[in-house]
Amino acid sequence: MKIYIPLDSAAKALGADEVAEAIQAEARARGLEIELIRNGTRGMVWLEPLVEIEENGERLAYGPLAASDVPALFDGKIETLGRVEDIPFFAHQTRLTFARCGLTDPLSLADYQAHGGLTGLRRALGMNALQIVEEVKTSGLRGRGGAGFPTGVKWDTVRMAKAPQKYIVCNADEGDSGTFADRMIIEGDPFCLIEGMAIAGLGTGATKGYVYIRSEYPVAIDMLRQAIQIARIEGVLGASVLGSRHAFDMEVRVGAGAYVCGEETSLLNSLEGKRGVVRAKPPLPALEGFLGRPTVVNNVISLATVPVIFEKGAQFYADFGLGRSKGTIPVQIAGNVRFGGLFETAFGMPLGQLVEEIAGGTASGRPVKAVQIGGPLGAYFSHDDFATPFGYEEFDGQGGLIGHAGVVVFDDSADMLKMARFAMEFCAVESCGKCTPCRIGAVRGVETLDRIAAGDAGAVPLLTDLCEVMKDGSLCALGGFTPYPVLSALQRFPEEFGTVKEAAE
Amino acid sequence: MPRDIPQPDTDEIKALIAGVSDLEGPLLPILHALQDAYGVIPDIAQPLIAEALNISRAEVHGVVSFYHDFRTLPAGRHVVKICRAEACQAMGGAALGEHAQARLGVEWHGTTENGAVTLEPVYCLGLCACGPSAMVDGKLLGRVDAQKLDRIIGEIEA
Numbered sequence: 001m002k003i004y005i006p007l008d009s010a011a012k013a014l015g016a017d018e019v020a021e022a023i024q025a026e027a028r029a030r031g032l033e034i035e036l037i038r039n040g041t042r043g044m045v046w047l048e049p050l051v052e053i054e055e056n057g058e059r060l061a062y063g064p065l066a067a068s069d070v071p072a073l074f075d076g077k078i079e080t081l082g083r084v085e086d087i088p089f090f091a092h093q094t095r096l097t098f099a100r101c102g103l104t105d106p107l108s109l110a111d112y113q114a115h116g117g118l119t120g121l122r123r124a125l126g127m128n129a130l131q132i133v134e135e136v137k138t139s140g141l142r143g144r145g146g147a148g149f150p151t152g153v154k155w156d157t158v159r160m161a162k163a164p165q166k167y168i169v170c171n172a173d174e175g176d177s178g179t180f181a182d183r184m185i186i187e188g189d190p191f192c193l194i195e196g197m198a199i200a201g202l203g204t205g206a207t208k209g210y211v212y213i214r215s216e217y218p219v220a221i222d223m224l225r226q227a228i229q230i231a232r233i234e235g236v237l238g239a240s241v242l243g244s245r246h247a248f249d250m251e252v253r254v255g256a257g258a259y260v261c262g263e264e265t266s267l268l269n270s271l272e273g274k275r276g277v278v279r280a281k282p283p284l285p286a287l288e289g290f291l292g293r294p295t296v297v298n299n300v301i302s303l304a305t306v307p308v309i310f311e312k313g314a315q316f317y318a319d320f321g322l323g324r325s326k327g328t329i330p331v332q333i334a335g336n337v338r339f340g341g342l343f344e345t346a347f348g349m350p351l352g353q354l355v356e357e358i359a360g361g362t363a364s365g366r367p368v369k370a371v372q373i374g375g376p377l378g379a380y381f382s383h384d385d386f387a388t389p390f391g392y393e394e395f396d397g398q399g400g401l402i403g404h405a406g407v408v409v410f411d412d413s414a415d416m417l418k419m420a421r422f423a424m425e426f427c428a429v430e431s432c433g434k435c436t437p438c439r440i441g442a443v444r445g446v447e448t449l450d451r452i453a454a455g456d457a458g459a460v461p462l463l464t465d466l467c468e469v470m471k472d473g474s475l476c477a478l479g480g481f482t483p484y485p486v487l488s489a490l491q492r493f494p495e496e497f498g499t500v501k502e503a504a505e
Numbered sequence: 506m507p508r509d510i511p512q513p514d515t516d517e518i519k520a521l522i523a524g525v526s527d528l529e530g531p532l533l534p535i536l537h538a539l540q541d542a543y544g545v546i547p548d549i550a551q552p553l554i555a556e557a558l559n560i561s562r563a564e565v566h567g568v569v570s571f572y573h574d575f576r577t578l579p580a581g582r583h584v585v586k587i588c589r590a591e592a593c594q595a596m597g598g599a600a601l602g603e604h605a606q607a608r609l610g611v612e613w614h615g616t617t618e619n620g621a622v623t624l625e626p627v628y629c630l631g632l633c634a635c636g637p638s639a640m641v642d643g644k645l646l647g648r649v650d651a652q653k654l655d656r657i658i659g660e661i662e663a
Contacts, residue, residue, distance in 0.1 A: 013632050013647035045634035177590030180631040215574055216630050218643065253530075254537055256572035259628060273532025273558075275571040291529065333634060335595030340634025363596070372591055376628075406633065408592045418599075419591070426590075426628065432571075 001034050002054040006102065008041035008187050009219045010180070015066060016049035022067035023051070026074055040188015042084050042102035043342035052084065059083060089339055089358065094320060096312075096328050097305045098344050101188035107226055109234050112191045118236070120310030124199045125244050129159050132203035136306065138314035140326030144181075145171055145262075145299030146374060146403040146477070148325075148392040151306075154296060157286035158204040161294035166206035168197050169271065169290055169297045172213040172220070173255050173262040176375025178334040178406030182300035184342055186213070186220040189304070190227035191236075194250065196303035198241055199310060200296055201248040209250030210290070211300075212267050215257055225252050259376075259430040263476045264297040266432055277432040278476045299404070301330060322348030325391035333359045335372075335408035345390075352386025355409055366411035370419075370493070374403020376426050377481035379488035380416065399488060401481070416493040421449040423485040427478060438479025441470040445486065457498040463490070513547035522550075522557045532558065532568055536575055545576045581616040581623035583661045585609075586640040587649075589626045592633035597650070601637045602626070604651045608658060621662055 005011075005020045020036065027034045042050060042061075050063035051073070061081040062073060072078050084090050084102075095101075104111040112118070124132050137152030158166055170193065174182040186193060197209045213221050228250060231237045239247045253271055255261050261270045265279035268290050289295025305327065309317045318326045325347035331354060333340050338360035355361070355371055362368055370380045379400030381388070388398050395402045410419075424445035431438045445466055451459040467483035474480040490497050521542060525534040535554055539546050546569050555562045569575045587602050602613075609617055609624055616623040632638035635647035641657055 009630070009645050010632050010635055010647060013630075013638060013645035014635055048635070174631060175629055177629045178592040178633045179629075180633055183631040216627060216640075219645075253533065255574075256533060256536070257574035258572050270533065272530040273568065274564075275567050277571075334592040335633065335636070337634070376591060406592070408595055408633065410595045414595065419594075422591070422594070430628070 001032070002037060003034050004037045004039045004052040004054070004059075005049060006041040006188075007038035007106075007219065007223075008048075009183060009217070010045050011041050011048040011050070012219065014045075014048045014064065018067040019049045019051065019065050019070065022070040023073075026070045030074060032074075037105045039104065040101045040106050041184060041341075042090065043098065043184065044087065044089055044339070045341040046339050047081065050081075050084075061087070089341070089343065092358065093344050094328050094346050095344050096308045096317065096320070097192075097301060098185060098189070098330060098342065099308065100192065101185055104189065106188055106190055106223060107230060109191060109230055109236070112189075116311050117191055117307070118195060118242070120307035121195045121198055121236070121242065123310050124202050125242060125246070127202075129203050129205060132199065133159055135310065135314045136203065139309045139317040140321070140324070141302060141305060141309065141317070142325070142392065143299055144301035144305070144329070144404065146401065148402075151298060151302050154286055154298070155200065155203050157284065158206065158294045158296050161287055163294050165208065165293050166204055167290045167293060167295040168200045168204070168206045168209040168250070168303075169268065169295055170197060170209065170211040170300055170303055171262065171264060171267055171297055172211050172217075172300045173267060174217070174300070174404065175214060175259040175262045176377075176404050176406055178372065178408035179332050179375060179404040180334075181330040181332055181342060181404065183217050183220050185300060185304050186217075187223050190224045191231065192304045192307055193224070193300060194227060194231050194236065196306035197250055198236065198248045199306050200298065200303060202241070202246055204294075204296055206294075206296065207247045207249070209248065210253050210271060211250065212253050212255060212261070212271055214255040214261075221252060221254055228252065258432075259426075260432045260476075260478050263478060265476070267297065268295065275432070277434045280475060301404075320346040322346070322389055322391045322394075324393060329390060329402070329405050331390065332404075332406045333409075334406060336362045336364055336411050337409045338363050347391045348389045350386065351381065351388045351390065351407075352383075354390065354407060355386065359407070359409060362409060362411040364411045364413075366413065368409055369412040369414050370410045370416065370489075372408040372410070372419075372485065373406070374401045375406050376423060377401075377477055377484055378403045378406075379484045380419065380492060381488070382492045384492070399491075400484065416489040416496045417449065417453055420486045420489040421446060421453070423482055424449060427482040431478060435473070435475040435479060437470045437473035438475070438482075441466055441474075441479060442482060445470075445482070449486075452497055455498060460490070460497055513543055513549060515549065515553065517542075518547065518550045518553055519557070522554060526557055532565070536569065536572075540575060545579050548577065581620050583621060583642050584623045584625060585658065586625045586627040586630075588628070588630055588632070588636065588638045590629040590633075592629075593636035593638055596636040596648075598637035601639075601649060601651060601654065605654060605658075608655060622658065
């Protein structure tokens, strides 16, 4: 009998380690032979810790379980949720990037290969760099970190750059609130990221990779380091990738608690051992990146999607999605929701369906008031925006962004003025200090919102003006996008800023 | 568990620096290694790093002071981090943060007078579907309410 208990951070935070211990103790006490596998999460956080028992060719789920439930579990007195694949939240997904996450043993390369792993890398090894880049371009893959820049175009720039050393840098500094897809795939299917980076290396001529992971993710750091070590021993990484004439190796670097290091140029500075301040562009990192050399900087999900594109073909991937947003997007449903977790789906699902149907409304049972999409720099949306389909251009058209596809739901107790103030406060705490609109503007923004909160509705035009300056004058998305949550809260919930009252007077 | 912080020793610091200094971009790995060993970046380490990497002391200081993670003063014996970010706020994270400050009698970044507990804000632990979340001495916790937090603080203070 095989028993799967997730080692995912969210499962651990809800008691998975204690459940695992209790299961081992109970099995020992009963003299039962079990094979305990710590897998990734299936992504349904409200069911964590979710235990799966595989016996006689059937794999059944139980959850959420507490350590005290374990004797009853062995007695067969806990009702099963059935197969994970049949749970509606899971059944409605299109899992391409996350196909293996939670299904396999994350540190078993054999298990990884048994579920399609390394097929993409083997195929890429039979192609030249140009063909690899063309395949990525055909897939329509765009940067999943938020900017949505076509991944193949970025790779092509690095491919064509002449330099003795090029790099693949993976941005795993997933600091946006409401997002956890990077963490989840690194913890649940780390070989997938390794394979994607190796393919990126082949496509661009880079032989060295770095994964910059935030220090707030200790489990992911540990898992990826172990997986890299296994990949080296098994010949996936090293001087000869899978026995080919190509070399590629990689290592993990740990951040130090600076949100701004999720911005690619400040990440590169941090990786070089400098303060994580933003660099002006140009030069593009693709031409002058890490240590001034050509560098691909891609988000975890972009790179972890590459293997499935090469396994199943670019056209297969491009056939999913909507307009210029091709393929699937792992939506992270978070905040005040009944069914929170990771929902991978083709682009195009309307926001309202995600919030009301998939997420099941709020956990508190109160009406949904606002939904923040794309992290602390993303806009607050209201019911009026629920018809917006999930896509890069579609969200842009509504004055927002999909960012890293985090969806944070708030019920009607949310104070939107406070949320706007928090956005400015966060920007002030995390500003790297290089450009004035962000460094000073965020501080002035907090003060101006405090004036509005004190009843000075006359400060509203000042706030709007300040936001314009930050938007147009900041060097990077931190100062440049902080106005999104602030202005969207102001526009969609004006009564909370006292402006409606003023107009009536 | 209370952690005894060993007194820094120049040779030991030099050895720690040398252990990672041939990496590309070695400064952050060096600082992490030092903080893992001593709980802080010892004052005497900064000139040693500057010398080893052939950069100015000001540059080293600039990097140490830029990142929230690096400490120059030791934390309490236990560190409680509470997420202040939006997804946790949607589940009552702000109230939990206020409760923690009142319960411990400190503000954010503060350490209780007896040196037992340091309270730190954290902006996202990636536990956004089971907020409010916290991390106590490296252990992750989801769906933390005031009661659960009081119990945990009671345990670590004991």
